[in-house]
Amino acid sequence: xxxxxxxxxxxxxxxxxxxxxxxxxxxxxxxxxxxxxxxxxxxxxxxxxxxxxxxxxxxxxxxxxxxxxxxxxxxxxxxxxxxxxxxxxxxxxxxxxxxxxxxxxxxxxxxxxxxxxxxxxxxxxxxxxxxxxxxxxxxxxxxxxxxxxxxxxxxxxxxxxxxxxxxxxxxxxxxxxxxxxxxxxxxxxxxxxxxxxxxxxxxxxxxxxxxxxx
Numbered sequence: 757x758x759x760x761x762x763x764x765x766x767x768x769x770x771x772x773x774x775x776x777x778x779x780x781x782x783x784x785x786x787x788x789x790x791x792x793x794x795x796x797x798x799x800x801x802x803x804x805x806x807x808x809x810x811x812x813x814x815x816x817x818x819x820x821x822x823x824x825x826x827x828x829x830x831x832x833x834x835x836x837x838x839x840x841x842x843x844x845x846x847x848x849x850x851x852x853x854x855x856x857x858x859x860x861x862x863x864x865x866x867x868x869x870x871x872x873x874x875x876x877x878x879x880x881x882x883x884x885x886x887x888x889x890x891x892x893x894x895x896x897x898x899x900x901x902x903x904x905x906x907x908x909x910x911x912x913x914x915x916x917x918x919x920x921x922x923x924x925x926x927x928x929x930x931x932x933x934x935x936x937x938x939x940x941x942x943x944x945x946x947x948x949x950x951x952x953x954x955x956x957x958x959x960x961x962x963x964x965x966x967x968x969x970x
Contacts, residue, residue: 761808761878764790766798766824767840768816772863776811779867785875795819795827802831809878814841814852825855836877840865846895849888853957859883859923873923881923882956892964907950914968916943921960921969 763786767773773791780786789807792798796818798810810828814821825837838859839852849860858877861869862885869885876883884892909917912933919929930940948954951962963969 758785760787761785761874762787762789762806763874764788764792764798764801764807764810765812766792766795766810766816767813768793769813772813776870779870783871785878795821795824798824799827799831802828802835806832807835809836809838809874811838811840811874814839814843814848822851822855825852825857829856836880838873838877838883840870844891846892849892850961853961856955857957860888861885862887876923876925879928880925881928882920882960883923884960889964892961909947909950909968913943913947913950916940917947917959917963918969920944920947920956921963 763780765773765776765788767776770793773793777788777791780788790798790801790805792801794817795812798812799819812821812824816824819827821839821841825839828835828837836858837856838861839857840861840863841848842863843849844862852860859873859882861873861883865873865885865887873883873885915933916929919932924932926937926940926944930937933940944956947959951959953959953962960969
């Protein structure tokens with residue numbers, strides 16, 4: 757039997773929650789188990805329940821999406837967080853990624869993009885929509901290259917970095933490169949060490965800033 761991923765949704769616009777919930781109906785891979793209108797409400801739920809993916813907005817009362825990311829990851833780092841927001845500023849996107857989000861979409865994303873993103877992050881991948889990636893690409897020129905140390909990478913590490921940035925999971929990378937699961941994990945660990953980051957989201961963000969991702 758295929759795994760069913762449990763999803764929590766938090767947004768201060770109930771109509772948007774209703775729209776997302778309706779979108780997941782009929783999708784056998786997903787089950788919406790919690791709907792909340794504030795960060796504090798979803799945190800209360802997570803204290804007693806487990807979910808696989810949290811879909812969150814940024815602007816919310818009491819606790820914004822950036823702070824919520826930090827608190828959720830501190831509570832359970834295995835929960836994948838997908839931010840869906842109207843904010844298009846590169847700084848906001850980077851702040852969310854640095855806070856631990858596993859993916860970022862704009863609110864005008866279509867159903868296919870949202871479902872693809874949720875599945876990617878649920879399986880341990882990282883996902884940025886094409887529109888989000890373009891915003892970060894366009895901001896590269898404003899990033900001072902002197903502020904970022906670019907580590908030396910092996911050919912295999914560069915391959916794996918590219919695939920990680922596309923949202924592939926460890927198993928998918930292993931299959932694509934015909935190497936073992938353990939080997940991919942080892943390379944991913946080395947990449948985190950070389951870039952001095954603690955999670956995949958921050959790794960991809962630094963790689964984008966350093967112009968290492970196609």
